[in-house]
Amino acid sequence: MMKGQYCIGFDLGGTKMIAALVDDEGRIVARSRAKTPGEEGPDAVAGAMAETVRDACAQAGVDVTAVVAVGAAVPGIIDPARGTVTLTNLNLTDFPLRDNLERALGVKVVLENDVNAGTWAEYKAGAAKGLRHIVGVFVGTGIGGGLVLDGKLYRGSRGSAGEIGHMVVMEGGPLCGCGRYGCLEAFASRTAMAKDAVALAAAGRLPELVEKTGTDFKKFKSSVFERGLDLGNPLITSIIDRAAYHLGIGLAGVANLLNPEAFVLGGGFADRLRAGYLEKVKTTMRAQAMGGVGEGIKVLIGELGDDAVPLGAALLAREAAEA
Ligand SMILES: [Zn+2]
Incomplete structure (x- = not known):
């Protein structure tokens, strides 16, 4: 990743969501949090995710076009080939989250299980x-x-x-x-x-x-x-x-x-x-x-505490973007 480029690590939880903006040295430079509108259906969840990503960028004064990839960590099952997620606690079944977010943000999106992402962060940058x-x-x-x-x-x-x-x-x-x-x-x-x-x-x-x-x-x-x-x-x-x-x-x-x-x-x-x-x-x-x-x-x-999941998602997205 080049200097001045960023990744987003996203932690989608059952009740709250966090977008973390991560710089080219793997540091979190801004965080945005929002409630997960689980009751309002899948499109509302995806919409809130895109909005939270934009907010994290805005906080750091970074244009979304400087983001090379978004890593979205979710608490459930992912089909990486189709880019769909099944999240029982949010009532999402086979929801095409990747395409949805890519369309909304114009950025490559990589899906990952949240615990995998958290483990990856502790491995790369933590305990x-x-x-x-x-x-x-x-x-x-x-x-x-x-x-x-x-x-x-x-x-x-x-x-x-x-x-x-x-x-x-x-x-x-x-x-x-x-x-x-x-x-x-x-x-x-x-x-x-x-x-x-x-x-x-x-x-x-x-x-x-x-x-x-x-x-x-x-x-x-x-x-x-x-x-x-x-x-x-x-x-x-x-x-x-x-x-x-x-x-x-x-x-x-x-x-x-x-x-x-x-x-x-x-x-x-x-x-x-x-x-x-x-x-x-x-x-x-x-x-x-x-x-x-x-x-x-x-x-x-x-x-890394609560930063583990979003940081790991960002690091995995960065690797996928560079591969
Ligand atoms: Zn059990």
Whole structure:
């Protein structure tokens, strides 16, 4: 990419969207955020995306014609040949997002899964810089995974590789959002942890933590767990511990299969759960992986937080534009 040229990295989420303008040295120079108008249908979503891209450019005083490519990271399944996306949480099925955005912006658009993009950013510019075999694990509403194997993003035969959250860790375990039972996500996602905390709150066992939230599940965000840690609340600590244990079990299976150099826990939530969580994930993974396999594998906290997904999308778009 030449001096004075830019890429856009776009993070399309279920409730909000972020466009990041990235310069020729891979730095984010402007960000624009907007609500995702999921209720208003696919064309409204695509329209809002184009508008958010233009706004990020305007903030930096950059003309859209200086943008060589837009990387759009989405939380779902992509058909790279047809440029379509299927995003169940936004009710989009086989929606031709690439053509739609290219028409609106007049710029090449590259689609990518959001966790793949976040993992790529941590590999190129974050916690895993300098390594060649890493597994990105993004814990949030669900648990997503991204694979960089031998320095390349691994997408699998049809693009769905890395769905760590839906590995079954207990047959007949709790119901998962995917409709099956006992997936890792049903034990160790923020959603699963919040469900446990709400059950305790409803039983009157977390009085000092629920003054603001009551027992409203939607209000049980990271801050509730951080506050619980601040107060040394043993019930919150045990919820975090249990989630970390199950995540460690899941990662042990991945360690056996792929023998990575590191797991990178990205996206911010793992960081907010602090050192005890990381330690528990690591010791469980190492204890459960086949003899000695886990010993050399690092478990790192991502360095890029919310910037990982848009930055990774921009870097991938740039590579595609230069290829
Ligand atoms: Zn599942």
